[in-house]
Amino acid sequence: MKYIMIMAGLLFTSCYNNSGHQHDGNDNHLGDKISEETPRVHYTSWTPKTELFVEFPALIVGEESRFAAHFTIINKHKPITKGTVTVILIQGNKGIRQTENAPASSGIFLPVLTPIKAGTYPLQFVLNTDEYSDSITIPNIQVFASLEEAQNTLGSEKEDGSGITFLKEQAWKMQFQTEKIRRKQVYETISTSGRWQVSPNNTQKIIANANGKVNYSKSNMVIGQTITKGESIMVISSSGFTTNNANSNLEVAKLEYQQAKAEYERKKDLFKDKIVPKSEFEIIEQNYLVKKTQYETLSKGYSPSGYSASTKNIYAPISGYLQSVNVANGSFVTEGSELFTISTSNVNILEILAGQEDVSKLNNIKIISYKNNGNQWQSLPISQFSILSIDNAIAVDKPNVSVFVQVNANGNGNGNVPQGSFAEVSLSIGDGMEGIVIPRTALMEDYGTYSVIVQLSGESFERRNVITGKIAGSEVEIVDGLHEGEVIVTEGAYQVKMASMSGQAPAHGHAH
Incomplete structure (x- = not known):
């Protein structure tokens, strides 16, 4: 009853042919050691994990039959190199069996059975390796009462020779796969x-929160560098901007703002009178607003003696990598300037x-x-x-x-x-x-x-x-x-x- 339950859970596909070649553990054909008069059979069976290709002389009561069982792991199509194989000829609630504790050569096990009763029986192969176990049953294997019966039943059937022969040993040594x-x-x-692309939600541009000089607090500020959330990336310091650069930058910004404002006021009236086209006026208006913002930003915190001293740390708001760096180490930035961009690696x-x-x-x-x-x-x-x-x-x-x-x-x-x-x-x-x-x-x-x-x-x-x-x-x-x-x-x-x-x-x- 034990063997019947094992069979019930099997899914298999079997191919039958009545000729084949036998192998021993040395370099010889098993056909050289058994009667050339004994017909030979071979079967192929597939499970989701394993391919079994087995060759053996027809089973005859009282005669020893050696199996050449080729076991291939379906994934990557490689031979079983370690493990045990038990072959069982199931006869009702009983059976005869033999276990091979290791392959005779890579992928090939050579168990031997001597049938004791004629009839048709399931033939089961149980494979156990360190990685997995599998069980393959080939149904309706005939055990003949005599050599003469085997010859009469199988002897006249021949291979047509139209197939392509490609040995398991060849397939095992190369990149090979079946499906x-x-x-x-x-x-x-x-x-x-x-x-x-990276989702816009996974990218952040970091802007300056003060006017001042940029100092990198993270070494090797190169694009692609890994960034951890919360680490200090840059420091913006307004200390030391007392004359020259600060005053010059403010004066330039003020002059550009005044020029942009004058042009805006002049073109505004012309636009109302439909003398200046809308597209031209929109460009002038946008330029005026930009110059106004730049001037107002530079004016914050400025006095005749320079900017009020302050130090602002710029921290990474997310983890990811540097997608871009927009300011050089030591350069002057104004509040609102884009410093760098961080992007996550989740593309x-x-x-x-x-x-x-x-x-x-x-x-x-x-x-x-x-x-x-x-x-x-x-x-x-x-x-x-x-x-x-x-x-x-x-x-x-x-x-x-x-x-x-x-x-x-x-x-x-x-x-x-x-x-x-x-x-x-x-x-x-x-x-x-x-x-x-x-x-x-x-x-x-x-x-x-x-x-x-x-x-x-x-x-x-x-x-x-x-x-x-x-x-x-x-x-x-x-x-x-x-x-x-x-x-x-x-x-x-x-x-x-x-x-x-x-x-x-x-x-x-x-x-x-």
Whole structure:
């Protein structure tokens, strides 16, 4: 009953073939050590964590069968190098089993079973490693009463030889990855670009709170330097401004203010009489107000002996980094002058550019995909972004519509993206329809024809032409050529293709 409960929780996909190659722990083919008359079988099974490719002689009552069980970790497609494997031939509430406490060679375990009763039984493999455990069951494994029965049942079936042989040892030594084909929602897409920005709420400009000389209190005041909230950045001191500079600055400001005021008063009457156009008068009025403010600011705290002595510390109101520094160390500033700007490192506003023809679709964005700082596609569902605004204004120097999107902190993964940097963007819009979708890395192109590598079993592959549909970020729709549940190569496909063009299959006696 124990074994039945284990099986009930399994999800698996198995591929069957009745020929294969056996291996021992040295560099030899197991077929050299067992009767060439015994038919051989191999199976491939996938779980979310593990791929099992196992080869063994047909199971015959009273005959020892050695399994060559290749275990691959699905993530990164690497072999199991440490761990134990128990193989169990389940017969009702009982069974025969053997445990291998370590692989004979990287990724390959060699357990042995000797069946005692003919029939059809589940064959279970239980894997235990330091990182995880897994259990794989292959159903309906036949145990034959005799060699003759096995030969009559299996002996006449042959491989057609049309597949591409690519050994596990080859795949394990390179960057290789497989993935089971799935169905998901496929949307209409818009391919465009965007620019990362810091939210205006995460940027602060710091202004002078007094007239005086600026002294840096923080060393190495360079753009990009880390700033901590509350630390002193600058000191403004009015001490020592008794003559010359202070008086000269005030006199210049007073003269410029008087000139601007005189021109403003003169043009004000002409504007009322509609002699001076409004645009010209507004410029004159703005200049007058600026000069007035500058003069009044310099006048504060000034006496014939100079400015009243005072020292003002300038503290950082937020943590972040220096985005800009607007005054030099030792320079004179007036109250209200911009000193520096601090910005947080949370670059979470993406300005997306879209064509005029797509304006009506922009309120129905379901997924935003973009290339992150590592040049990898990252997709955000609608729960991880919000559209702040859509700027529909079009001009000669602004032919595109701007969509401002705020990316949620738990989904951006782009904290190291520099402010103002550009990104490739793909927008998925509309309601979508279910279809087959695969990673774009799985596609191979030859003169406009696309193909993928399909894994038929552990070491057997085929190249298959496909017809592509919509492209969204790192994924592409397959309109024809693939079926849900098949396994494809998503990384390393070209190496498998080259193996098919080499003119000969790799030797089966690969080292273990």
